[in-house]
Amino acid sequence: MxxxxxxxxxxxxxxPLHPAARETLLAALDRGYGDPRRLHAAGRDARLLLDNARAVVAECLGARPDEVGFTASGTEAVHRGLLGLTAATGRDGIVHGAVEHSSVLHAAAWRPSTAHASVPVDAAGRVDLAALAEAAGRPGVGAVALQAANQEVGTLQPVDEAELPADVPLLVDAAAAAGHVPLPRRWAALTASAHKWGGPAGVGVLAVRRGTRWTNPFPGDDGLDQLGGFPDVPGALAAAAALQAVLAExxxxxxxxxxxxxxxxxxxxxxxxxxxxxxxxxxxxxxxxxxxxxxxxxxxxxxxxxxxxxxxxxxxxxxxxxxxxxxxxxxxxxxxxxxxxxxxxxxxxxxxxxxxxxxxxxxxxxxxxxxx
Structure with missing residues (x-):
């Protein structure tokens, strides 16, 4: 112990929980208990808080509020994001760096495909961009996954330098990087996890650019508004407050x-x-x-x-x-x-x-x- x-x-x-997240979480617990899909006062209040959280996180990530959704973890965000991209393209192949987080590796293993490819990295952990581009251009590839920074050794990946086919979307796993370094500008989908930047555990983020072909790969409605069931409104709001605070400092x-x-x-x-x-x-x-x-x-x-x-x-x-x-x-x-x-x-x-x-x-x- x-x-x-x-x-x-x-x-x-x-x-550890950022002071801004703690203060916001405690305040939101008294207001964010309602179902944001309901029209009664408690529901409307919860909807207001949830929409505010999406707007703040979107601004921090360089996205639009309607491009952002909350999940129960960063792992779930990766699974939904990556598998949703391949489901929408109709091609199961996933290309990823050899040093990606296990959530990416597990998503690829969950739907076996001959088009999967693990791209080598150099001694610093940086992906081989030429090999990445070559693998992404193979038949059957539906998505590429590339982290913004490695979760074990800290190396930043040259995401914005990657040259990929126009019809192969890129998912950027920003879990290790969000709140710590500027994020890549180029992505079709982006994932993150609040407890990595001082938000509460149990809040993941999935952002999907407008115009990107993406569909919910699991049972449930399409759309990013309420992924995975009843949303954790206080958690989402506290995550947003923490992200805003860590970016300011x-x-x-x-x-x-x-x-x-x-x-x-x-x-x-x-x-x-x-x-x-x-x-x-x-x-x-x-x-x-x-x-x-x-x-x-x-x-x-x-x-x-x-x-x-x-x-x-x-x-x-x-x-x-x-x-x-x-x-x-x-x-x-x-x-x-x-x-x-x-x-x-x-x-x-x-x-x-x-x-x-x-x-x-x-x-x-x-x-x-x-x-x-």
Missing amino acids: SSISEVYLDTASSA REEVAARRFALVDRIRAAAGALPDTEVVGDPVARLPHLVTFSCLYVGGDEIVAALARRGFGVASGSACTASTLEPSHVLAAMGALTHGNVRVSLGRDTTVEQVEAFCAALAEEVHRIRAEAGL
């Missing part, structure tokens, strides 16, 4: 966290037989991943937890199993002894310095006890 004094350095998995917070991550990258890189992965510059400001040879990732995580630091290891999609990361494997990076550190908006210099010292001590200790 985590200590309440733990320095939480796993915000890429789920960020993004430049200042990002600059501070970028410098702190540089400090961690340097400290980890100074350890013997340790590999720091991901692009050192074109990356998310708050995230760094490294792998230590001769040390188990679970050992480091447990040791740092005892020292009061909460970090992650293994695949960011399946960390509960501590399976080797498919992202690191695709990059040709060391998958053993993997640690991912992601800073909060309030992480301090003192906390980072203490973490760096604890990391060095624990890695040396574990290796010494193993006779290395």
Whole structure:
């Protein structure tokens, strides 16, 4: 069980609730309980709140309010978005980068197709744009999925540089990037998850551009208004408030966290037989991943937890199993002894310095006890 004094350095998995989200959520709980499809006063009030949330999120994403819908998670948003694009085009093939989130991989596996293609990445985790364009042009491809930034190593993808066939829509998974860096401008569908930017858990976002062929791939009505049943109106409004707040402070917070991550990258890189992965510059400001040879990732995580630091290891999609990361494997990076550190908006210099010292001590200790 985590200590309440733990320095939480796993915000890429789920960020603490932003103060703006907490304040909005508590206020909305008393107003947003009604069914927004009803015409009575409570229903109309809930509809007003839901429409306001869609308008705010749309503005933050560079979309129109009628292009935005809320889901129960970012994973659901990816599944609905990606499978909805292929259902509308009538072509089941999905092309994606080899380092995409598991939600993309699972969507592709759910509807097997000979036209599926996983596109390789370089050592930094950046997709091969020429290979992406070639795969997207093959017969039977109905959609391309490309993340804005990688959830495990932080590398930004060159989404706006991708050259794709005009009839093959692009879904951008912005879960790791939204609220942290400017988003790509070019997309037919975009997905995100509120708990990654300080909104409440259980609120995903699916945006589909007007004019894009998309249909609901699951039972239910088409349209983005109320995906998946009864909407979480207070959650949606709190998610919108948090996104608006983090964008207002993004430049200042990002600059501070970028410098702190540089400090961690340097400290980890100074350890013997340790590999720091991901692009050192074109990356998310708050995230760094490294792998230590001769040390188990679970050992480091447990040791740092005892020292009061909460970090992650293994695949960011399946960390509960501590399976080797498919992202690191695709990059040709060391998958053993993997640690991912992601800073909060309030992480301090003192906390980072203490973490760096604890990391060095624990890695040396574990290796010494193993006779290395």
